Amino acid sequence: MIQIELLAQVIEEQNQNFLQKQLISREESIPLESNQILVVSGVRRCGKSILIRKSLPSDAPGLYLNFEDPRLVDFEAADFPKLEQLRDQLGKSSILLDEVQSVAGWEIFARSLHEKGQKLYITGSNASMLSRELGTRLTGRYKQIELFPFSYAEFLLFKKLSPGEESFESYFLAGGFPEYLQNQDQDYLRTLFRDILTRDVAVRRNISNETALIRLGVFLCSNVGKPFSYSRMGSLLEIKSVRTVIDYCDYLEESYLFDLIPMYSPSIRKQLANPKKAFCVDPALASANSLSFSKDLGRKLENYVYLHLRRSFKEIQYFQNKDSECDFVVKWNEEIIGAIQVCWSLNSDNLQRELKGLKAALEETQAHKGILLTWNQEDLLDGIMVMPVWKWMMQPSKDFFGVD
Ligand SMILES: Nc1ncnc2c1ncn2[C@@H]1O[C@H](COP(=O)(O)OP(=O)(O)OP(=O)(O)O)[C@@H](O)[C@H]1O
Structure with a gap:
């Protein structure tokens, strides 16, 4: 058990830190009007709790509690009602729990809040630990959003840069973890x-x-x-x-x-x-x-392309047959809808091979749209669009493939 006074102190301190930060808006948005429990999952430090806290209206902030605080080591399921009490005392609109899966029985509390029509947000960085409880006791009562480190567009916003080869080179080197972009x-x-x-x-x-x-x-x-x-x-x-x-x-x-x-x-x-x-x-x-x-710069570029696809699609595969390869094919509603080839730089040595792989993937999977992505070349070759990765990344890949 944990004393309510200690809990109040931890909450006050954790909530203070948040106010001091300069934050950008993310591409993902939180459906505030939904009456379901909202779960944001993703790798550590990618900005999950900030996404929720920034989305809540400033005149109706949530009560935020991060369970990784060592002072909460004695927090147990029986302490959850104290959070409701503090939420009401402090005039907060909702409860936001970070890494709550470490407290056994959290899903019972989640369910009771949901039944009372009260708003709960949860973040977590482990897919299976969360989904075990979500899948059993909370089925149909929650909505899950996956979050990733900053995309290229978010990076531009954070760094106040314009799209182009130069800023993409910075993103290519630095990636998307917000704190790393700050401390390098x-x-x-x-x-x-x-x-x-x-x-x-x-x-x-x-x-x-x-x-x-x-x-x-x-x-x-x-x-x-x-x-x-x-x-x-x-x-x-x-x-x-x-x-x-x-x-x-x-x-x-x-x-x-x-x-x-x-x-x-x-x-x-x-x-x-x-x-x-x-x-x-x-x-x-x-x-x-x-x-x-x-x-290996080519593979790193491929990784960026993969991530951009992954923000929109869950099922991504690579393609290979006996004499050709294509980096990615993308599945949507049980159908392969697109094929993507990534090549750092097209030249007379590799052009035919890259095109052949992409065409083989399109033909064999019956995908209707294909593209060849490069570092900085732009062209139309044999009916195939060639585009720099940075340009292609300026729109969600779902829009590129025309699905929603
Ligand atoms: N939208 C944003 N704009 C600017 N900086 C951000 C943004 N989101 C997150 N950050 C920075 O990244 C850090 C990590 O964010 P946050 O604590 O929300 O991540 P998390 O995914 O909840 O982490 P954990 O998995 O460790 O709980 C923050 O301290 C903040 O400095």
């Missing part, structure tokens, strides 16, 4: 990565071999965009059991650090068995934690 300290990205692996993944998942988990994380950062099989990864990383490799990869996906995308295949069974490609939630985070000193 690579150690921040290393500490963040390590903290997610050791504190979130290893502790929550009870992993005793933390070294193997970190090695896997570094391996994925160093091999963004390259296909690999679980067994090959196991042997490279000296992890004996393939099952362990698969579990660890799942945990890394749950923490929103990486997505492992499958190869396109009409057969689901083949799709599962084929090699996967990993993409990181923030390419600058991957670079800071990578062992690959050659700095």
